[in-house]
Amino acid sequence: GTAHDKLTIRAMTFKDGRAWGGGALYVRNSAKVDLNLCVFSFNTATSRSDGGGAIYVYSSSTTVNVYGARFDGNAAHSGYGGDIYRNS
16 A cells, blocks of 8 residues: 555454564554454564564554554564564
């Protein structure tokens, strides 16, 4: 989408994801994302300098709204944001 659109993700499970930053989701570039009733379980950010076991949000102009989500067992190797990490 464009910077004016919003992505809505509803009732989705993100499980056992692995990535440098944001084991399940990496959101950037002025994106607007709503997460409704999602489950984030056992996702891992593998970077030693960044984090966000479940979600990595890059840039202060990026918006992520989380409603009724559950976070279980997510981890960041860096120790920054086992569940959510924002780098602005």
